[in-house]
Structure formats: C-alpha cells, structure tokens
Amino acid sequence: MKLRYLMLLCALPAQAAAACMFTSNMAPFPADTSALVDNARIPAPEIASSSLVRGAGGGATCDALGFVSVQLRWPRGSDYSLDQIGFEYRVVVGEAPEGLFPGTVLASPVSGRRAEHQFIFQDLPPAQQRPLDLVLEVRAVTPDRQRGAPARFVLGR
Template identity: 70%
Template sequence: MKLAYLMLLCAMSAQAAAACMFTSNVTPFAADTSSLVDNAGIPAPEVEASSLTRGIGGGATCDSLGFMSIQLKWPRGSDYDLDEIGFEYRVVGGDAPAGMLPEAVVVAPVSGRRVEHQFTWQDVPAGEQKPLYLQLEVGAVTRDRQRGAPARVTVHAPGS
C-alpha cells in the first residue's frame, strides 16, 4: 500500500513538472476602464520594436506557445508618467489567434520611459500554421478614464 502511495506522489510531481511555467509579464491595469473618453492630448506611445515567434510543437512543455513582444517608449512632455497609465491593444487588421491579446487594459514592469509587453498564446501545431499578419493599435489609458492617441504596430510570421 505504501508503494502505491509513493508511486502516486511521484506521478503527480512529474505531471506538475511537465506543465509549462512561462507566463506573460502583463497584468490588468488597476483602474475602472469600462467607459473611456478619447483625449487627443494624451500622446501615442513610440513603438521601438516588435517580434513574433510561432510555437514549434516539439516535445518540450512550452514548445506549443507562441510569443509576441512589443517594446514601447513613452514620449517626453506628457502630463502622465509611464507608471500612471495602462495600455489597450486592438486588432485593426488580420486575425489574432485566440488568447493572444488581452481584452483588458494592461501594465507591465516599467524601466524609465520604456516598457515591454510580452504575450503568449497556445499556437496551433507547426504543420497547421498559416502565415500570421496583424496590424495592431496600442494606446495609453489613464486612471481617470482617458484614452490617448494610438500607435500602429505590424507583426507577422510565416506559416510552416
């Protein structure tokens, strides 16, 4: 009987170790953003870089994940500091895979005037991937329900 319990405990540990532990660095913005008012006086963020990597569908636990990174720089002269705002992402061209982009306004760790948003999603198996081409808008959102001008980001990845 003790051997059966020991085997059960070992099997549970192996399953837990097999789960992919990578998560996105974005968290929900701590403010009520249910109704936003557009404010052209809030600048658009500057997009410094973007990258998209498709899942490879290998045997490792995180191989099925797709990764997207958007690096932003907050312009000087704004009435808001970067740690006082969140960012809203909207797809304006193409079809984003399910679960790729958050539906809520998000924040991530800030470094001076820069922030990087890292997104993950369960990608389809490598043999079934079609080319991915997305046009996104990303704009600042303030705690007092103001939405700034958006910046455009284009990301793409070939199919397999």
C-alpha cells in the same frame, strides 16, 4: 513490485511540477476603464520593437505556446508618467489567435520610460499554422478614463 508502484506514484507529482509555467508580465490596469474618452493630447507610445515566436509543436509541455513581445517607449513631455498609465491593444488588420490580446486595459512593469508587454498564446502545430500578419494599434489609457492617440505597428510571421 510494490516498490515500483510506489516509485511511480512518487514520480507523478514531479512531472506535474515540470509543466509549462510561462506567465505574462501584465496585469489588469487598476482603474475603471468602462467608458473611455479619446484625448489626442495624450501622446501615442513609441514602438521600440516587437517580436513573434510561433509554437514549435514538439513533445515538451511548452512547445505549443507562441510568444509576442512589444517593447514601448513613453514619449517625453507627457503629463503622465509611464507607471500611471495602462495600454489597450486592438487588432486593426488580420486575425489574431484566440486569446492573444485581451479586451482589457493592461499594466506592466516599467523601467524609466520603457515597458515591455509579453503575450502568450496557444499556437497550432507548425503543419497547421497559417502566416500571422497583423496590424496592431496600441493606446495609452489614464486612470481618469482618457485614451490617447494610437500607435500602429505590424506583427507577422
């Protein structure tokens, strides 16, 4: 009997280690962005693609998570390279799940002129989910507190 309890206790940390470990690929932008100044000469990023995956509501640890992916392409001819800027997201139309888009400027890994932003959110069970129809705006932000022109895109369902 003691052996069974010991085996059960040893199994508990293994279950905790198997918990959902998804993390976003973004980090806070390493610059003071407390007072931004709009600058139309900084181009809007190009939206290459966006996708939304809703939570499945199953029994696994990660089944309650929703995922948003936004792939950006930085326009040629800018005075800034993609690794020198951060991005600010704002919901223009609709209501996003709480915590989906942080109110801060974000940085992410870049590859040439491309970047992908991955957002993770706690979704409702499928029976409680409402359609998610959003119009979003994304803007480039420079280290010297300048905010570029907006790019708008639709994210839904």
